[in-house]
Amino acid sequence: MPEGHSVHRIARQFDRNIVGRTVAASSPQGRFAEGASLIDGRAAASVRAVGKQMFLEFEGDLWLRVHLGMYGAWDFAGEILVDPTIASANGRMGQTNQRGTFLEDDAVMDAAGENSLTSIGAPRRTRVHVRMSEQTTGLPDEDPGEWPPPVVGQVRLRLLTDATCADLRGPTACELQTPDEVAATIAKLGPDPLVDDLAEGEERFTSVVRRKPTSIALLLMDQGVVSGIGNVYRAEMLFRARLNPHTPGREVPEEIVRGLWRDWARLLRIGVETGQMMTMDDLSPDDWRAAMAHRDDRHWVYHRAGLPCRVCGTAIVVEELATRKLYWCPSCQA
Template structure:
C-alpha cells in the first residue's frame, strides 16, 4: 500500500505518530514499550544535516544549560545528542529511536542496509534526491544522501483513511504541543475532576492526557506532593491545573534537552551530574528503597495499572 508513495507530512499527538502519504493514506504508529525506529543514513534535524551516531528519542541529551554550553556532556550510556543531532557531517551511521537503552552501531557502506530481524515497516528515501536550498552546499556532490527507517515491535502500525485518522486523534487527550495549551488545560481539568479513578491511573490514560508515561507520572505526582491513589474527582481544581501546567513545563524541558529532567534549582555541577546519569535526574523515579531527597523517607514501589509506581509515602500524604 505504501510502496512508491511520497511522504507528505508527519505529526505526533502524545505517543501516537501519524504520517500522511500521497492520496491521503495515513500511517499510524505507536511504539509502546518495545517498539523502535532504527535509522541509517543521514538524519535531518534543526535545519542542518546530521549523521546520527547515537539514539534519538527520550533519553538523548543536548547539554543545553547556558552555563555548560561549551562542554560536551555524555550520559552513562555514552549518549550525547550534540554529536548526533545537528552536526554538519555526512557519514552513514545508525541511530535508534525508542524507549529502550541500546543503540545500533555503524553498519558500514552497504546501501540499502540489510533487513535485520523482524522489521514491520521500512521507509526509504530516494538515494540521490536534489537537496533543499538550505543544504545545497552539503557534500562535495551538492546532494543529500539517503536515509532509511526500519520499524520493529510497535504496539500499533496501521494504515488509515483521513477520516479514520481524525477519529483516532479525537479520542486522544490533550497534548501541550498540539493545539492551544489553555484549551488543553480546560479539557484536562474537566475530565479529571469527574473521574473516580486514582490520579496515578488517570495520568497514564492517553484518553485523559496525551504523552505522559511512567517517569513523568511518578515525578509529576511527587512535585505536586499528591497521594497517587487520590480519586481524580477529589483532587482540588487548582491542583489539577497545576499538574497540567507542570506537564507543560516538563515537556518543554524534555523537548529542549532531549531528556526527562524533572529536578529543579540545580547548580551547574548538579546539572552536569544529572545529564551524565539518569539516577540524578529524578526525585522518586527508579529510587525504590532509597531515601527521599526531601524528607529521607524510603521511596515506595508498587504496581498500579500494570506499571511500576514510585512515590514518597511521607511527602505525598
C-alpha cells in the same frame, strides 16, 4: 512504557528527513507487506505526533499510524539532518540518540550511550537508534558507506529515500488509515500540550479529572485523559505536586489539577528539547551535567525505591498499580 517527548522528537526527525521525498517502502519481515506496497513510491506529505502515536501522511490521503509501544524502535541511517527547532539547554541542537558519530569534547553520555548535549552534523552518514524510552541500546557497527544499509533484525517497515533510511521494529501498532480514521483515532486521545491550544487543553484536562472517582495516578496514565504521560513522568509529576497518587481525581483541588497540566506542558517541552526526562529544577551547572549523564540523578522519586527522599529523607516506596510500578514518597505525598 514510552513517553510522549520521544515521539515528538521522532516526528521532527521524519519532518527533516522523510517529508517531501518519495519513499520506497518494504516490509523485510513480511508482516506489513500489503501496507508497504500501498505506500511504496508515494511522497511523504506531512507528519504529526499526538501523545505516544505518530501519524505519517502520504500523497493520496493515506496515513501511516505507528505506536511503538513497549518494544518498538525507529532506526535512521544515512544523511541525518538535525531539526533546528530542537535545541538543548546549552543552546545546541539536540538529537535523540547518536551511534557511530564523532562527538565533541564536552559531550555528556548517559548509560544508554545517548549524548544529551551535542548534535550530530548535518548531513552526515550515520546510524541513529531511536526508542521511545531511555533504555536505548545500539545497533551492530556497520560500514557507513554501504547503501542502503543491511537489514538488521526483524524490520516491520523500511522507508527509504535517496539519502535516508528509516527502519521500524517491534511496534505495538503499524497500520494505514484514511483521514477520517486518523481523525477518529486522535479524537479518542486526551490533550497534548504540543498539539492542542494550551488553555483549551487545560480546561479539557481539568474538567475530566475533576469528575472522575479514579485515582489521579491512573488518570495521568490514561491516554484518553491526557496524552503522552508514562510511568516516569507520572511519578515525577505527582511528587512535584506533593500529591498522594491514590487521591481520586474528583478530590484533587482544581488549582492542583491545573498545575499538573502546566507542569506537564513544561516537562514535555524540556524532554523534546534535551531528549531526556529531566524533572529536577534549579540544578547547578555541574549537577545538571551529571543529571544529563545519569538517569538516576535527574529524577525525584522514579526508580528510587528504598532510597531516601531527596526532600525529607523518608524511604521512597514502590508499589504495583494496574500492572505498572508506582514510585512515591509516603511523607511528602501523604
